[in-house]
Amino acid sequence: MFIRIFSGLKLVELFLKDETKKVFATCRNPENATKLNELLEKYPSRLDIDMIDVSKEETIKNYVEKRRDSVKFKVLINNAGTYSLDRFENLQNATKEGMLSVYETNCIGPMLMMQHLYNNQCFENDAIIANISSGMASINRTNRPRKRVSYCTSKAALNMLTKMISIELEGVYCFCIHPGWYYSVILILFNS
Numbered sequence: 001m002f003i004r005i006f007s008g009l010k011l012v013e014l015f016l017k018d019e020t021k022k023v024f025a026t027c028r029n030p031e032n033a034t035k036l037n038e039l040l041e042k043y044p045s046r047l048d049i050d051m052i053d054v055s056k057e058e059t060i061k062n063y064v065e066k067r068r069d070s071v072k073f074k075v076l077i078n079n080a081g082t083y084s085l086d087r088f089e090n091l092q093n094a095t096k097e098g099m100l101s102v103y104e105t106n107c108i109g110p111m112l113m114m115q116h117l118y119n120n121q122c123f124e125n126d127a128i129i130a131n132i133s134s135g136m137a138s139i140n141r142t143n144r145p146r147k148r149v150s151y152c153t154s155k156a157a158l159n160m161l162t163k164m165i166s167i168e169l170e171g172v173y174c175f176c177i178h179p180g181w182y183y184s185v186i187l188i189l190f191n192s
């Protein structure tokens, strides 16, 4: 049996179980986020849902503008991730457009989230930025040809971004996480 896990949703659920936590969830289409809206009905005072498409900087700016005077974030989890729809994407056929589009979500999006929140003093002191990376970005473990060049390299770039944030920015801790393997759209497509 395969269970499709929506990891972002699970994280929201997990944090809401702690009564001291308030969760600010974002997604591309809040009106279609059925499960998230069910959680909102259950936890109306501790969950806010807003729209961000991390590949569109304007949506990040608008969000930070809306929140900056009222919230200090303790934890930012950059979970959004995408991949090439071409399962045969490799070094010889990867396209500029395909690479850019995956980089926009997997690396540039987390960078802009961090940057706009940090520059607008939206983090609590000693806040945590957790970037969800992938074992497929491991340079050490890449010892055979890999498909999905854009995914592997964009997550490797995210790892470097994480390292740079962790040593350069005052007042925040930043690390990346490989969440392990679980059945989601991403893993199902990778295995197809």
Ligand SMILES: NC(=O)c1ccc[n+]([C@@H]2O[C@H](COP(=O)([O-])OP(=O)(O)OC[C@H]3O[C@@H](n4cnc5c(N)ncnc54)[C@H](OP(=O)(O)O)[C@@H]3O)[C@@H](O)[C@H]2O)c1
Pocket (backbone or CB within 6 Å): 005, 006, 007, 008, 027, 028, 029, 052, 053, 054, 055, 056, 078, 079, 080, 081, 082, 105, 132, 133, 134, 135, 178, 179, 180, 181, 182, 183, 184, 185, 186, 187
């Ligand atoms: N599944 C695994 O085994 C595995 C292994 C290693 C790492 N990861 C990482 O775990 C994270 C979650 O992925 P998942 O496997 O749980 O797959 P998933 O269910 O497809 O989740 C990916 C999420 O990212 C969102 N997203 C994609 N592009 C976005 C954008 N431009 N702006 C905002 N949100 C966007 C998607 O939103 P929509 O619902 O609107 O499409 C979706 O909710 C990803 O960063 C992935 O790389 C997963």
